[in-house]
């Protein structure tokens with residue numbers, strides 16, 4: 001099915017099942033420990049051995065030799081495969097750093113060997129017996145040492161320099177965001193079986209097709225000979241988008257031993273071995289007239305990446321969020337040999353809104369304006385960097401106004417409220433996140449018992465895919481949700497969008513819609529009726545005169561239909577599709593110790609039709625929670641001498657815990673966007689992490705009167721500047 | 726010294742404990758953690774390994790009525806112990822009220838931290854009932870249920886999906902239903 005013009009009224013609009021607050025269909029499995037994650041697939045292949053990886057102990061250089069004699073002779077060891085045993089493995093286009101092979105070391109904890117043994121303990125201990133001799137070179141990971149490379153601006157409209165120089169009110173500040181790690185709770189893990197030239201990998205992947213292609217490329221196999229399965233994923237946040245070393249090492253171990261091998265990346269290896277969100281240094285310049293209308297907006301970003309990567313483009317939202325006639329947007333990427341910086345939840349916008357939304361707050365104060373009103377005044381219905389392009393739907397101003405009302409926003413003066421030992425502050429911020437969609441396929445199979453089975457290689461990384469896909473099929477086929485079984489994450493199923501970039505929910509439900517339309521057409525043909533006149537309801541199909549049960553249609557064998565949705569250019573070229581939010585936060589900062597506690601958080605989101613208010617809300621509060629981490633604690637510490645991230649485990653890289661998170665309220669504006677998909681839905685999973693950190697930062701400023709422009713906002717950055725007590 | 730001429734001696738040991746009401750006899754490498762004994766040797770994979778270093782709480786199980794991080798404990802140290810894992814708390818067909826409340830309040834997303842959270846949540850209610858104080862208890866002689874107590878006591882269980890406030894709602898409801 002081609003989606004080449006805005007959706008009209010269609011069968012998904014009934015909202016008998018879609019749009020309803022159904023709890024997760026896989027809930028009973030997850031809450032009882034019965035949902036099998038990758039490392040737990042003990043059932044899938046007989047005789048599994050244990051693999052354990054060895055990571056490089058230097059950040060850059062060469063391996064001169066590896067002595068594996070003791071490791072090979074250790075009890076239970078079946079194979080030792082080292083990076084010197086092979087040339088560098090071919091790299092898939094999605095990977096920036098190579099995953100294995102050859103003598104060169106490009107980053108700390110790069111995988112350089114795998115030991116396979118009968119037990120986990122044997123494999124782990126034998127790994128420690130490998131003796132490696134390195135030639136180490138000095139590497140760097142420190143962005144502040146870099147000379148920013150010259151780059152063409154992404155947008156240069158009007159006359160930025162003149163407008164900025166002549167404006168009555170201006171802001172020119174530098175902000176920084178640190179490197180962050182996904183820290184999903186399930187480590188990267190795979191079971192691999194390499195048998196008769198064919199490879200099957202049971203893993204933890206957000207993108208089945210990408211992993212399948214990448215495995216074929218990396219291991220020089222035909223794609224047809226590779227199978228990937230990943231039905232349950234213990235969190236991804238972008239960290240499981242691209243093939244990782246766990247799958248490669250398990251496959252190599254299996255090839256070497258002729259047995260299935262399972263391997264998980266040890267937690268302390270994950271940060272430097274896999275990917276992270278790059279650190280950024282951002283200069284933001286804003287200029288406004290005395291009424292608060294923005295005249296000029298400049299955003300200049302610097303981040304780092306291994307050669308060939310993209311870094312963290314913190315300017316991405318600045319092209320589209322606020323209207324200003326004069327803009328200069330520049331994104332600079334410094335290349336260095338380093339652990340791979342790559343996508344982490346809302347890549348670009350998450351880091352960009354952390355700073356832009358502080359700058360907007362500072363600017364509102366300079367103008368003497370309420371920050372809610374300042375943002376509303378500078379709203380735009382066209383893309384400022386390309387005014388020919390309209391937003392399909394943009395209700396940001398309502399988010400702001402509605403949020404201010406619900407929250408009880410009073411725009412208090414900085415450092416003006418105190419309760420006992422606590423300084424109380426309010427902060428707010430806007431949020432923007434694009435809403436892309438990509439080709440997505442599905443298969444539906446009507447069974448003789450009246451059930452429908454959905455098959456697609458879509459993944460559920462906690463996002464609610466199982467549930468919203470079940471709702472989609474139930475809605476389309478007129479069934480209760482219990483009559484739909486959703487099967488995901490298997491490369492034998494039709495290729496879907498996968499999970500990433502906030503495109504998964506919108507794309508995969510649209511693909512399933514297309515497959516259901518195809519099944520409805522098949523049924524119409526059987527009944528010799530016009531598909532448009534059929535009414536699917538309560539497990540039956542009605543054509544005005546007769547009613548036929550769906551079960552009876554499949555009594556001679558299942559009915560199978562498959563299709564995919566393909567999105568036309570109008571969706572991305574003529575219109576800009578995006579999601580918006582306004583965030584409000586109340587903080588209490590201890591007047592003596594500077595400790596920050598959050599008291600309440602509110603998000604008002606404009607994100608199209610909400611397919612399931614329970615799972616969508618959880619996506620948003622999950623994003624808000626991660627953003628609290630970004631605001632107050634998350635920071636990969638760069639050891640600039642050794643060029644690695646030093647705090648590479650969950651004890652030293654702190655993420656929010658229960659005690660950090662207050663009451664969270666989420667309001668959806670619930671407005672269909674027919675330009676998005678046939679279901680008029682958009683993504684919401686990344687929107688939730690956008691803007692929130694700045695709302696927290698602004699609330700801390702409002703409580704204390706101390707402005708911090710470097711994240712995370714930890715005590716050392718402001719304790720000496722707190723008001724006298 | 727190579728591995729071949731290491732000192733001779735036992736590197737494994739026999740252990741007997743009770744898991745979810747069933748007696749288990751195992752001979753295990755001394756290095757096997759309780760978590761790996763459960764997951765790899767008994768096939769109870771409901772308890773999760775998030776870090777293997779006592780930093781995340783995904784491996785939380787009950788031992789003799791107290792919650793512990795099972796990755797921080799060697800299996801052979803548990804001779805005679807009574808162990809309850811998530812599989813012993815409830816099953817898909819017979820949910821414990823806490824599991825049911827987690828489902829209804831969506832106290833999870835990816836589900837990986839969830840068995841540990843549920844074990845901890847049940848233990849937290851029991852600890853409060855027994856009057857065991859926490860860091861946020863104002864009056865050490867009167868420990869009562871509160872949101873702050875739950876947040877504090879649950880803070881050893883990380884959830885990167887960020888379902889904390891939903892979990893609190895679930896735990897509150899279970900407490901109220903008692």
Ligand code: FES
Nearest residue numbers: 777779781782796
């Ligand atoms: S696995 Fe035990 S605390 Fe993380």
Ligand code: FES
Nearest residue numbers: 834836884885886
């Ligand atoms: S539900 Fe994913 S980590 Fe808690």
